[in-house]
Amino acid sequence: MEYYEDLEPGSEREIGRHFVSREEIIRFAEQWDPQPFHLDDAAAEASVFGTLTASSCHIYSISALIFSKNPSRLRAAAMMGTEIRFPAPLRPEDTLTLIECCLEKRRSRSRRGYGVVKGRSTLRNQEGRDVCVMDTTYLVECRDPDGDD
C-alpha cells in the first residue's frame, strides 16, 4: 500500500492500460448515457466527431477501473473534487494509457492522519492524444499520523 509520505510532487508514472471495444462503448451508453451518437453509427456520422464516441462517464469510469487494477494501491480515503477536460474523443478500438502525476500535497488541517493531495491523471490514446485530463483533490492516509512532512 502507498501512503501520503510515498507521493513525490512532480513525478509521473504509468498506471495501466485499457482497450475499448465498440461493444463496451455501446453497452455502457445503453445503461447510463443512451444518446444516439454513443449508440448508433448513422447518428454518430452526423455528429460533431463523425464516428461513434464513448460517453464521458464511460471514460471517467475507465480511469477508475485502471486505478483499481493497479497493484501498487494508494491509500486514498475520499475524493474531494475533480476538474475534468476531454480534449479528444474516445473511439472504438482505442487503447488508453493512464498516467498519473502528483501536483502538490499537504497534511490535512482538519483530519489528523490524512493528507490533501492534488494529482493529475491523464488518459492518453495510442496516437499520443489526451482523451481525458483530470485534476483531482483527494484525502490520502498518512503512514505516520503525527509526521510533519
Add this chain to the structure above:
Amino acid sequence: MEYYEDLEPGSEREIGRHFVSREEIIRFAEQWDPQPFHLDDAAAEASVFGTLTASSCHIYSISALIFSKNPSRLRAAAMMGTEIRFPAPLRPEDTLTLIECCLEKRRSRSRRGYGVVKGRSTLRNQEGRDVCVMDTTYLVECRDPDGDD
C-alpha cells in the same frame, strides 16, 4: 428538442430523480471501481464516511442517466470539459434530484451553427445536501445557424 436559443442564463429547473439502491452501488463498483469502501460494509465502517458510499464515477453516471430520461432534450453535440465537486457522499437508499442551471452562453466562433454553453448541474439528496455539483461547458446546436443572439 431544445436548441441554443432556448437556454436562458440564470434559470433553474428540475430535470429528474433517481433512487439509489445498495445493490446498484455495489454492482457499479464491482464493474468499474472495486474499492473496499464501495463494496463492503465492514471496510466502509472503517472509512472516512463510516458507511457504504457510491463511487464518484457512479454518481457522475447517474447524472447522465437522469439527463437521458428527460423528455425535453437539449441538442448537446459534445462535452468540452467539466469541473466536478462531491461535497457530500451518496449512500444506499438516497434519492437524488438533478437540477440544472444555465450559467452563461455564447455563439461558437469556430463552429458555425453551435453555441458554447456553461451550465451547472447539481445532484441533491433527499435531505437537501448537494452530493455532486458539475460546472460543464458544452457545444449546443443552434436552431438558426446564422442568428446573432
